[in-house]
Amino acid sequence: MSVMRIAVVGGSLAGLFTATLLRQQGHDVMVYERSVHGLGGRGAGLLGKRETFAILRASGCEHVARVGVVARERIVFDGADPPIVTQMPPQMQLSWDSIHRVFREHMTEGAYLLDRKVEQLHEEADRVVIRFEDGSDASADLVVGADGIASVARRVVDGSSATNAYAGYVGWRGLLPELALPNLAAEQLLDRFAYFRLPQSHVIGFLVPGPNGETETGRRRYNWVWYRPAAGTSARDEVLTDREGRIHPYSLPPGALSEHARERLVDDARRLLPRPFAAAIEATAQPFVQGIFDYESRRMVSRRITLVGDAAFVVRPHTGMGIAKAAADAMALQKHLSLAPLESALRDFGQEQVQAGRAIAASGRELGVHLM
Secondary structure, three states: OOOOEEEEEOOOHHHHHHHHHHHHOOOEEEEEOOOOOOOOOOOOEEEOOHHHHHHHHHOOOHHHHHOOEEEEEEEEEOOOOOOEEEEEEEEEEEEHHHHHHHHHHHOOOOOEEOOOOEEEEEEOOOOEEEEEOOOOEEEEOEEEEOOHHHOOHHHHHHOOOOOOEEEEEEEEEEEEEHHHOOHHHHHHHOOEEEEEEEOOEEEEEEEEOOOOOOOOOOOOEEEEEEEEEOOHHHHHHHHOEOOOOOEOOOEEOOOOOOHHHHHHHHHHHHHHOOHHHHHHHHOOOOOEEEEEEEEEOOOOEOOOEEEOHHHOEEOOHHHOOHHHHHHHHHHHHHHHHHHOOHHHHHHHHHHHHHHHHHHHHHHHHHHOHHHO
16 A cells, blocks of 8 residues: 555544544545634533544544433333323433534644645646635645535535535524533433424434533433424525524524524524423523524535545434444545545445445434424
């Protein structure tokens, strides 16, 4: 296997997973992240999946798998009083922040650059030229497009019409210290996976580690997600309008929601949700919003560019597979590059992961059908 100069476009988890594994193979890897201040603090909770644990082992970060919160009970609010509490197989709940921080720290000085927004990729016979917003450029033998739902790399690989399809609903989300939960909510929600379903909507909640990976009682955080319809472009844009009146294309980060929108969310929660969930939402100082979109790549590879993570497939979060799919892509790319020359490796990688991505995307649509 020859050593390559590899540019990873996008420094979120898909990019960091891929960069870490390819650096382990001996490649010269650079990560270009478009955000100015980094991505710390932007994530929420996630459910531990087989692929996530596998990449933690493969990258030497297995200790992160122990920095999680385990739920062994499920509580379902269905109109019954008291709600239904059942035992369930132990479920590990992880923190996006903790995983991102550990992988970010694995990158050597100067190999992860912020404020490097890629505007264009140009494939040549023996390299890819990367042009940045500031007019500078760089080149690489291989570019990995890990630039998410708004991917620049996707347009080169999968065509100029490679646009995301809005699913017709959004996920309102919150993350708050467990000590901020009112007693009413804490008594029923803590240490359980909680669920409530209503017409065209459902809400879930679970504990995740604290901002620095804390798992001790009192230092953890509560993560909730409320999926709600927002059919049509105008309804979507209204939900994704920030406190300054700007419409965001895909999501509103913490702190961007207007106070009026937050008050309306709280009022709706009081009216529609069980009291523990409503109390948790009311106690959340900075809710944020995730638009739900679909995208399936027809092709994940071109001659010297490949896609991973959400750049290739945007899958609905009900599967719990977004981060796991990014991990699977990274491990598969590492495997194929170790087995064959670049052209063959990319071809085999693309064929394998397109099939896997389609299966996950189909599962997500099926799980979300009652929300539309």
